[in-house]
Amino acid sequence: MVRITVFGESLVDLVATPDGRHFRADPGGSPANVAVGLGRMGVSVTLATGLGDDAFGRLVAARLVASGVTVEAQPAPFTGLAIVSVDGAGVPSYDFALSWEPAAPVLPPDTAVLHTGSLAAALPPGDRSAEAAMAGARATAIVTYDPNIRPALLGDRTSERRRVERQVALSDVVKASDEDLGWLYPGADPVGIARAWQRSGPALVVLTRGPGGCVAVTAAEQIHRPAPAVEVVDTVGAGDAFMSGLLSGLLAAGLLDPGRRAELGRADRALLSGPLTRAVTAAAITCARAGADPPTALELEDAGRRTPAEPFASFPPTRKSGT
Known part of the structure; x- marks a missing residue:
């Protein structure tokens, strides 16, 4: 079995109750959430x-292993912290306390895909390690990237746009949200930016909306x-669940083979239909329950049997106590 190696931050989300006085500790971090989903x-x-x-490090590690x-x-x-406040529509905002100073990882020899992004590719000095890993992996692996923009922790817009464009050009598959592109390119058409990014090097760019x-x-x-209809509890981790679903779907379709980059770049509706459906389904299930709690393979299989008009609602949590 081929391996996906994810390089990036793990942290704990401290999710505020509506009164803002109490917090629930949930293991998180965008790359860690992607790894959990996979x-x-x-x-x-x-x-x-x-x-x-x-204690937070042990909490994160237990969830990953489980x-x-x-x-x-x-x-x-x-261990890093993200303080998460969720508004009445279920949309989160974040404040962070982080330390990110890793060396570039040594990839396991069976790695076919390297995924990175979010704060790992943005915050110095770890951003240099992320870019070194991306550049070094291209000879033997597919590189995938999610910028997952967090404006509160970033520098000026022009510098961050240059950084993201440099990292996009190092990638084979890029996923970004329209909120990401709205911050990087105010007033621009997000689909037009996705097309420009695709021409800069990636075989596939996916814009989530x-x-x-x-x-x-x-x-x-x-x-x-x-997107499937969904009764939203909150959207925490939905983009990460989308990324996990997309990568697992592309892997199942044989499109994450480093020897098939050209085929990935020519992929049409027939080849991408399954991975894209898997991605939006994974995101919908995550929105239907609290926190960054991506679905299992069995839940995705069960969801595939629902009727299109039936909304995702009331999914029980996957997390067990302490994980």
């Missing part, structure tokens, strides 16, 4: 990350996939 979907996955020797993720953790001064579904851009065509 593990639950039956993919062989390693997370190269940094963790502190503390989800089938192999953890390669470099020591960090402390919340309830509007997603748009995939390859050299062959542009494909829209609608």
Whole structure:
């Protein structure tokens, strides 16, 4: 079985109650969430990350292992925290306390895909390690990337746009949200930016649009996939679940073979229909329950049997106590 190696931050989401006085501790971090989603979907996955020797680090590690993720953790001064406030529409905002100073990972020899992004590819000095890993992996692996923009932690817009464009050009598959592109390119057409990114190097760029579904851009065509109806609890981790679903779907379709980059770049509606449907379904299930709680392979299979008009609602949590 081929392996996906994820390089990036792990942290704990402290999710505020409506009164803002109490917090629930949920393991998170965008790359860690992607790894958890892949593990639950039956993919062989390693997370190269940094963790502190503390209670939060043990909480994060327990969740990863319970989800089938192999953890390669470099020591960090402390485990990062994200303080999450969710508005009345279920949309989160974040404040962070982080330490991210890892060396570039040594990839397991069976790695066919390297995924990175979010704060791991943005915050110095770890951003240099992420870019070194991306550049070094291209000879033997497919590189996938999600910028997952967090404006509160970033520099000026022009510098961040240059960084993201440089990292996009190092990638084979890129996923970004219309919120990401709205911050990077105010007033620009997000689909037009996705097309420009695809021409800069990636074989596939996927733009997520919340309830509007997603748009995939390859050299062959542009494909829209609608989002399933969902009764939203919150949208925490939905983009990460989408990424896990997309990667697991592309892997199942044989499109993440480093020797088939050209085929991925020419992928059409027939080839991408399954992976895109899997991605929007994974995101919908995650929106139907609290926190970053991506679905299992069995839940995705069960969801595939629902009627299109039936909304996703009331999914019980996958997490067990302490994971």
